[in-house]
Amino acid sequence: MIERRAMQIPVYTFTGFLESGKTKFIQETLEDPRFNAGERTLLLVCEEGEEEYDLSRYPHKDVYLEVLDDPESVTTEQLASLEKKHRAERVVLELNGMQLVGDFYQKMPENWGIAQEVMFADATTILQYNANMRSLVVDKLQGCEMVVFNRMPVGADIMPFHKLARALNRKVDIVYDFQDGSTTFDEIQDPLPFDINAPVVEIGDEDYALFYRDITEEAKKYDKKTVRFLAQVARLRRDKDGIFAPGRFVMTCCEADITFMGIPCKYDKAAALKTRSWVTVTARVEVRFHSLYKGVGPILHAISIEPAMPPANEVATF
Amino acid sequence: MTRIDIFSGFLGAGKTTLIKKLIAEAYQGQKIVLIENEFGEIGIDGGFLQDAGIEITEMNSGCICCSLVGDFGRALEQVITQYHPDRILIEPSGVGKLSDVMAAVLRLNDPEIQLGSLVAVADANKCKMYMKNFGEFYNNQIETATTIVLSRTDAISEEKLHACVDLLRSHNQKATIITTPWSALTGEQILAAMEKTDSLAQELQAMAEEHHHHHDHDEEHEHCHHHDHDEEHEHCHHHDHDEEHHHDHDGECCCGHDHEHHDHDHHHHHHADEVFTSWGVETPKKFTTAQIEDCLHALDDSEKYGIVLRAKGIVDGADGWIHFDHVPGEADVRLGSAGVTGRLCVIGSKLNEDALRELFGV
Numbered sequence: 001m002i003e004r005r006a007m008q009i010p011v012y013t014f015t016g017f018l019e020s021g022k023t024k025f026i027q028e029t030l031e032d033p034r035f036n037a038g039e040r041t042l043l044l045v046c047e048e049g050e051e052e053y054d055l056s057r058y059p060h061k062d063v064y065l066e067v068l069d070d071p072e073s074v075t076t077e078q079l080a081s082l083e084k085k086h087r088a089e090r091v092v093l094e095l096n097g098m099q100l101v102g103d104f105y106q107k108m109p110e111n112w113g114i115a116q117e118v119m120f121a122d123a124t125t126i127l128q129y130n131a132n133m134r135s136l137v138v139d140k141l142q143g144c145e146m147v148v149f150n151r152m153p154v155g156a157d158i159m160p161f162h163k164l165a166r167a168l169n170r171k172v173d174i175v176y177d178f179q180d181g182s183t184t185f186d187e188i189q190d191p192l193p194f195d196i197n198a199p200v201v202e203i204g205d206e207d208y209a210l211f212y213r214d215i216t217e218e219a220k221k222y223d224k225k226t227v228r229f230l231a232q233v234a235r236l237r238r239d240k241d242g243i244f245a246p247g248r249f250v251m252t253c254c255e256a257d258i259t260f261m262g263i264p265c266k267y268d269k270a271a272a273l274k275t276r277s278w279v280t281v282t283a284r285v286e287v288r289f290h291s292l293y294k295g296v297g298p299i300l301h302a303i304s305i306e307p308a309m310p311p312a313n314e315v316a317t318f
Numbered sequence: 319m320t321r322i323d324i325f326s327g328f329l330g331a332g333k334t335t336l337i338k339k340l341i342a343e344a345y346q347g348q349k350i351v352l353i354e355n356e357f358g359e360i361g362i363d364g365g366f367l368q369d370a371g372i373e374i375t376e377m378n379s380g381c382i383c384c385s386l387v388g389d390f391g392r393a394l395e396q397v398i399t400q401y402h403p404d405r406i407l408i409e410p411s412g413v414g415k416l417s418d419v420m421a422a423v424l425r426l427n428d429p430e431i432q433l434g435s436l437v438a439v440a441d442a443n444k445c446k447m448y449m450k451n452f453g454e455f456y457n458n459q460i461e462t463a464t465t466i467v468l469s470r471t472d473a474i475s476e477e478k479l480h481a482c483v484d485l486l487r488s489h490n491q492k493a494t495i496i497t498t499p500w501s502a503l504t505g506e507q508i509l510a511a512m513e514k515t516d517s518l519a520q521e522l523q524a525m526a527e528e529h530h531h532h533h534d535h536d537e538e539h540e541h542c543h544h545h546d547h548d549e550e551h552e553h554c555h556h557h558d559h560d561e562e563h564h565h566d567h568d569g570e571c572c573c574g575h576d577h578e579h580h581d582h583d584h585h586h587h588h589h590a591d592e593v594f595t596s597w598g599v600e601t602p603k604k605f606t607t608a609q610i611e612d613c614l615h616a617l618d619d620s621e622k623y624g625i626v627l628r629a630k631g632i633v634d635g636a637d638g639w640i641h642f643d644h645v646p647g648e649a650d651v652r653l654g655s656a657g658v659t660g661r662l663c664v665i666g667s668k669l670n671e672d673a674l675r676e677l678f679g680v
Contacts, residue, residue: 018451047451070453098413098452125330132329132356133413 009083010090010115011108015140017097017129020120021150023051026094033059040064042088044079046071046096046104064088071096071104080109090115100139119144123152123176127160138253141168150177162188167318168252170217196221200282203229205311208248209318212261215285219298223287227300230308231281233273234262236292244270246281246300248316258315264292265300273305280308320398321432322423323512324408326416326459327439328448329356332469333409336439336500336508340407343505348404351397355390355410373401390422398430405434415455416462435512438463442471442497445482449489460486465494465512471602472499479602494518495659497602498634502656511658518661522596525628525665594627597671598663601680605633605660607640611651613677614644617664623677624669633660 014022026043030036038060043053045067055063064086068074083091091112095104105114119140126149130137141147141164149161158176165174166188174186192214193207201222203211208229215222231246247262265283273279283300290299327333333356341350351373397406410419416436423433438459440448445468448456460466466486471479483495494511496503510516610633617626629644632654641654662678 018447049447049451072453096451128329132411 008111008113009088009109011093011112012091012115013093013095013101013117014120015095015097015101015117015144016120017122017125017136018047018049020097020122020126021148022047022094022120023049023053025118025120025148026092027051027053027057030058030063030092036060036063038062040087040089042066042082042086042091043094044068044082044091045094046099047094063092071099074104074107076107076109079107079112083109083112097140098136100136101143102139116146117144119147121147121149121161123149123156123161127164130164135253135257137164138168141165141172144169144172146173146175148175148177152176152178154178154180154182158184158186158188162186166190170213196225199226201225201227203227205230206313206316208316209250209261212247212250212263212316213318215263215298219285219287219296222285222298224285226282226284226303228280228282230311231262231279232260233275233277233279234260235275236264241271242266242268244273246279246305249314250316250318252318261316263298263300264290265302267302267305269305278308278310280304280306282306319430319432320403320406321434322394322406322408323434323437324410324416324419324423325437325439326410326414326419326463327412327437328441328444328452328456328459329412331412331439331441332500333412333439336437336467336469337407337409339500340505340509344509345405345407345505349401350405350407351401351403352407352409353393353397355408355414356412373397373403390419391426394423394426395428398428413455415458417458420462436462436464437512438466438493440466440468440486442468442474442479442482446485449485457489460489463490463493464514465496466490467496467508469500471497472501476602476604483602495600497659498656503658507656507658516658518598518600518663521630521661521663522598522665525630525663526594526596593667594665595624595667595669596663596665597669597674598661599675599678599680601660601662601678602634603660603678603680604636605640606636607651607653610635610640610642611649614642614649614651616677617644618646622670623673624666626664626666626669628666629662629664631660631662632657633662 014026016022023045030041030043036058040062041064043063043065045053045065048067053065055061055065066082066086082088093104095101101117126137147165147169149158149165152158152161156178161176162174165172165186176184176186178184193210194201194203208231211227211229229246231248234245234247236243236245243264243266245262246265247260249258250261251258265281267273281300282303282305284303286299286301287296288299289296325333325337337352341352394406397403408419408423410416416438420433420436423431440460449460468479468482474482479497483497486493486495494514494517496508496511500508507516514520614629617623617629620626626644626646630642632639632641634640634656635653638653639656640651642649642651644650662680664674
């Protein structure tokens with residue numbers, strides 16, 4: 001898979017809202033001979049703000065600018081023909097902030113592969129955008145490998161930005177560009193809100209979403225451990241007894257994206273449980289191959305399942 | 319009866335600032351409910367609203383993927399039942415379509431609700447860029463609005479402001495576009511523009527009516543005799559006896575009203591239409607007093623411009639606003655208070671509109 005990708009057209013994607021500094025960054029990157037050593041580069045632009053590209057300043061001129069005026073109606077054939085037209089070896093893509101990143105990726109020709117995705121965010125507006133266009137912010141933050149919060153006022157508190165990014169993307173590299181030109185890398189450690197080394201790992205009612213994400217992303221950490229959490233009962237398969245899925249309804253962005261996130265749990269009296277009833281689950285985690293995952297994943301083994309009262313907020317959030 | 323005003327506009331356009339200004343300066347004495355569906359940078363603080371006697375309702379769907387309609391309609395009904403306000407101000411999400419909010423209001427089909435002003439607040443510096451890159455929702459706000467209120471016009475070159483107005487005009491021919499910096503305007507002026515109690519069309523109509531009145535002087539007696547049976551004629555009589563009055567009189571003079579009621583006048587009005595034409599334009603263009611005086615003087619050239627009976631307007635000047643009222647041989651040009659945008663009106667016969675445009679450079 002990786003080898004095949006190496007033969008593909010790498011796509012360097014830059015996301016973020018209008019005036020977040022995408023064009024300026026791309027311009028400077030292409031002026032840098034370390035990034036622009038003469039590769040034939042298709043520069044695909046889906047947004048045209050105040051900043052403009054100046055191709056004359058590049059150390060190598062094999063950069064071919066194409067503007068997609070209506071990025072929503074772009075087709076795979078169109079993208080493939082642009083690649084062919086310029087015999088591009090790689091693609092630098094500036095997306096439109098109002099478009100979902102995935103919508104564009106879906107239209108990419110099969111031989112295009114995402115090499116890197118970087119998001120830019122203007123620190124003076126991103127929190128307001130997040131409050132009003134949460135789904136668009138989530139879309140960009142969840143998928144990127146690096147986020148740059150720029151135009152940070154000197155001395156500004158970075159925590160709101162750290163929290164915004166980290167809650168949505170555990171692995172993202174976070175960079176802060178301050179208005180005085182200085183740059184800081186985010187090195188804040190986020191300890192889990194529960195003690196993973198305790199004899200029984202107690203998950204607080206408000207920490208379920210975080211726990212769920214952690215155990216699905218880094219299951220091995222939980223292998224052979226005993227966990228306890230409040231959950232709602234869900235059935236996995238009607239025809240199979242002895243297993244159910246305790247979990248919670250989790251909201252990532254807003255009401256529209258509420259989904260049930262449960263973990264398979266072996267329990268010999270599972271059939272007697274009432275769907276959607278609340279229970280306190282105490283279970284041992286086994287990480288191993290399971291057909292549900294079509295691979296390796298966490299499977300709970302119930303130690304006790306006790307009826308419980310619903311929590312104050314039935315929907316869990318990050 | 320509850321009137322509903324909707325204030326759309328992208329994040330940071332200045333919706334909240336505009337609403338605060340209107341509450342403080344224009345909506346006073348009315349029972350107002352503000353429905354916010356946006357979490358802005360400048361919050362409308364509770365204290366300010368309490369002082370102004372305003373109820374505030376926040377809708378908690380501040381997200382593009384949450385559907386506005388449905389819940390929104392219910393919330394609106396609730397607000398009306400609970401508070402019976404004179405007016406509801408809605409500040410929808412900056413990334414929503416104005417037509418969706420409008421449709422949600424109309425769909426309520428409530429005879430107690432009257433759809434008021436549809437406002438789009440737009441940052442003059444960013445219009446072009448937003449139009450190009452945001453597409454649908456942004457254009458929808460501009461195209462649906464009955465009034466476009468430009469913000470930050472004091473921080474923009476005249477050239478850019480013109481380009482911005484032209485661009486907006488190409489998407490919306492009818493809306494009043496407020497181009498004057500808000501600090502130079504009162505909330506009442508903005509409200510009057512929003513509610514079309516002060517619009518170019520009305521100004522032209524008023525001028526035409528005054529002139530028709532003035533011009534057909536010989537017929538006026540007959541005309542007004544006829545009126546004697548009408549309750550409005552006291553007003554009319556007063557008018558008759560005072561020839562000088564026609565200058566200051568607004569559009570509500572007797573002629574304007576009466577032709578709707580009387581066949582006789584109707585005919586009269588027709589006659590007037592055949593004689594008069596009117597030309598009017600709204601523009602943010604800046605003039606000097608000398609330029610306006612030169613333009614007015616040039617209007618005497620009837621070969622070139624047609625027979626100008628009257629030219630009237632207010633335009634942005636170098637030091638304050640220039641108000642002018644010109645009848646052949648008599649020009650009144652003076653400085654006065656700011657208008658929401660510059661406005662030029664000319665009535666006469668066989669007017670050459672292209673030549674007039676060229677003369678004023680609009």
